[in-house]
Amino acid sequence: MLFRTLRQINATLLLLTGLLFSVTIAAHDHGMKKMDIVDTAAQNGSFTTLVAAVKAAGLVETLKGEGPFTVLAPTDDAFAALPEGTIDMLLMPENKDKLIAILTYHVIPAKAMAEDVVKLTTAATVQGQEVMITVNGDGVMVNDATVVATDVVASNGVIHVIDKVLMPQ
Incomplete structure (x- = not known):
């Protein structure tokens, strides 16, 4: 019973964090048409590395497309935590396939909104492999990354913010 209560409190806090994050982004929208995933991430300021990587991989037009998409978006801090030189190596033209x-x-x-994600144990990615989803007393994990904000809605999908860069097998 205590575990269930703590889990509900933690899930509520996670959803509130996502709501506050969404409100911050909405405040920048100034009533204009809702932005797509790429523009939402670019305007936020916490995803400059992710946006640069999306550009280097040639995925901008895809992620500006109709969708819908759910993007598990690592923050700049998540990219900075990678081993030194990893980002520079991935941004080299000869490593474009690995970056993609x-x-x-x-x-x-x-x-997939947060209320949907917490009901899943796995999700298939565009890359072809699945990510593992775990809901526990500490919140929601995708593989070994913690979801730190949820439900940042864009015109063509939703962004969930994670604290690590996910690496496929």
């Missing part, structure tokens, strides 16, 4: 594989491993080809 990593980035598409962060994309689910459906709109």
